[in-house]
Amino acid sequence: MSYEHLIVERHGPVGWLINDRPEVRNAMNSAMRDEFAEAWTELDNDPAVRVIVHTGNGRDFQTGVDVGEVASDGVGMERYRQSMEDFDVHFTSWHQGVWKPVITAVNGICCGGGFHWVADSDIVIAASDAQFFDPHTSVGQVVAIEAIGLMKKMPVEAVMRMAFLGRHERVGAERAYELGMISEIVDPPERLRERGQELGEIVARNSPAAMAATKKALWGALETGLTDACKQGARHLVSMWGHPDQAEGPLAFAERRDPDWQSL
Amino acid sequence: MTYETLEVQAEGPVGWLVFNRPEAGNAVDARMFVELEAAWAELEADTGVRAIVNTGNGRSFQTGLDVGQLANDPEALRASSRQTRDFALRMTSWHCGVTKPVIAAVNGTCAGGGLHFVADADIVIAADDATFLDPHVSVGQVSAFETIGLLKKVPMESVTRMALMGAHERLGAERARQLGLVSEVVAAGELRDRARTLALRLAEHDPERLRAVKQTLWTALEAP
Numbered sequence: 001m002s003y004e005h006l007i008v009e010r011h012g013p014v015g016w017l018i019n020d021r022p023e024v025r026n027a028m029n030s031a032m033r034d035e036f037a038e039a040w041t042e043l044d045n046d047p048a049v050r051v052i053v054h055t056g057n058g059r060d061f062q063t064g065v066d067v068g069e070v071a072s073d074g075v076g077m078e079r080y081r082q083s084m085e086d087f088d089v090h091f092t093s094w095h096q097g098v099w100k101p102v103i104t105a106v107n108g109i110c111c112g113g114g115f116h117w118v119a120d121s122d123i124v125i126a127a128s129d130a131q132f133f134d135p136h137t138s139v140g141q142v143v144a145i146e147a148i149g150l151m152k153k154m155p156v157e158a159v160m161r162m163a164f165l166g167r168h169e170r171v172g173a174e175r176a177y178e179l180g181m182i183s184e185i186v187d188p189p190e191r192l193r194e195r196g197q198e199l200g201e202i203v204a205r206n207s208p209a210a211m212a213a214t215k216k217a218l219w220g221a222l223e224t225g226l227t228d229a230c231k232q233g234a235r236h237l238v239s240m241w242g243h244p245d246q247a248e249g250p251l252a253f254a255e256r257r258d259p260d261w262q263s264l
Numbered sequence: 265m266t267y268e269t270l271e272v273q274a275e276g277p278v279g280w281l282v283f284n285r286p287e288a289g290n291a292v293d294a295r296m297f298v299e300l301e302a303a304w305a306e307l308e309a310d311t312g313v314r315a316i317v318n319t320g321n322g323r324s325f326q327t328g329l330d331v332g333q334l335a336n337d338p339e340a341l342r343a344s345s346r347q348t349r350d351f352a353l354r355m356t357s358w359h360c361g362v363t364k365p366v367i368a369a370v371n372g373t374c375a376g377g378g379l380h381f382v383a384d385a386d387i388v389i390a391a392d393d394a395t396f397l398d399p400h401v402s403v404g405q406v407s408a409f410e411t412i413g414l415l416k417k418v419p420m421e422s423v424t425r426m427a428l429m430g431a432h433e434r435l436g437a438e439r440a441r442q443l444g445l446v447s448e449v450v451a452a453g454e455l456r457d458r459a460r461t462l463a464l465r466l467a468e469h470d471p472e473r474l475r476a477v478k479q480t481l482w483t484a485l486e487a488p
Contacts, residue, residue, distance in 0.1 A: 122421075122424040122428055123421065123424065153420035153421060154420070154421070178442060179419065180418065180419025180421060180422050180443050181421065182421065205402070206430040207401050207403075207404040210404050214400070214401055214406050214408065214411070214428070217407070217408040217411075218411055218415060218427060221412040223488065225487050226412070226486055227486055230351045230409050230412055231351045233408030234351040234408065236406055236408060237408040239406070240404070240405065243404065245404030246404045246405065249402065249403030249404030250332075253403060259404070
């Protein structure tokens with residue numbers, strides 16, 4: 001499929017999904033929203049892709065919904081409202097049930113709806129000049145889904161503060177790192193994609209099937225309490241028993257070579 | 265019980281549970297699998313013990329199941345497989361229902377299943393040369409229980425990153441402290457002294473109160 005507002009690339013085992021509306025800071029219009037659903041599924045279904053890295057073209061990563069476009073195209077706003085009311089949304093890897101590892105590489109500004117992709121990915125790195133803020137309340141909007149996702153994953157006070165201070169305060173890459181929202185700052189910022197590719201290639205050395213089952217166990221744990229999460233995690237753990245990768249891993253280790261994993 | 269793979273002793277009000285297979289990175293073999301349950305029960309039952317310190321001999325804290333050794337002991341392998349499948353493990357203080365405060369003092373490497381003992385302790389301190397990693401997916405294994413325990417307690421991204429980077433990246437002690445995975449980093453040679461000091465301080469508190477607090481707070485993790 002060809003995309004108008006996204007770029008989908010493959011570099012070795014790493015699939016890239018790049019926001020490509022730099023003239024509007026990669027804000028998401030209706031067409032881009034539909035393309036996200038397609039792009040995640042395309043990369044998830046490609047057996048050659050073992051890891052997905054998501055970033056943005058231009059100065060900024062993502063700045064949420066392109067409200068102007070969605071409000072003015074006649075159908076966009078009604079459709080958008082309906083999908084949110086039903087929580088029938090398909091623009092992040094989590095929404096789409098992608099069980100390959102997803103790395104978000106934040107360039108420049110990530111604000112408002114941009115947090116969806118920070119909340120919903122497995123590994124988040126950021127350029128040293130990245131900035132995070134949530135302007136919803138400053139323009140009379142409620143923030144819910146993306147902030148809820150973040151609250152489950154990091155200190156809640158930091159999320160509430162961003163939600164309430166709106167556009168009047170920004171969180172820098174350094175503070176995001178301290179809070180555990182991101183795990184790595186890339187400096188200089190120009191190295192962000194190079195580092196994203198490097199990390200992707202490292203993760204791609206691990207068993208695709210084991211990583212998929214691990215993701216299911218860990219993301220499933222956000223839905224329930226500790227003991228129930230462990231019981232459900234046991235199901236995912238046991239699902240790998242008898243898989244060829246479980247023999248291949250120790251064998252490759254003993255033979256001091258790279259494992260030859262089964263594709264998903 | 266006579267222990268072969270652990271050192272278990274009461275030193276005044278401080279109970280010590282020390283992994284003692286340094287030649288194998290303190291990995292849990294069939295024997296340790298059985299001894300852990302007995303050791304937690306013994307320290308829980310000893311009314312003189314008010315707080316428990318869990319640490320390891322040698323260069324590693326704990327490196328998880330000794331899969332090679334277990335594979336040679338079919339009965340033990342079956343037992344551990346059954347306990348895994350049913351999530352009926354009896355390895356950590358949490359699994360064994362220990363009601364006394366537990367301090368994990370992480371010396372050196374804590375890998376894979378070793379993270380169980382970090383996730384399930386109440387207080388975690390580490391030596392400055394401690395490292396944390398989860399190599400499961402690098403050998404075709406799923407990471408579940410120990411990382412689930414951790415993600416209920418620390419920022420999740422650090423846990424998913426550790427689980428998916430596998431053997432190819434280690435988290436250092438200082439970053440672990442920043443993330444709240446551990447609360448204190450001390451020089452390696454001072455780890456046990458510091459753990460003892462903390463345990464003695466806990467031992468000054470009313471044990472019934474500590475028990476109630478521990479139960480209340482861990483129960484809070486059971487809410488969705």
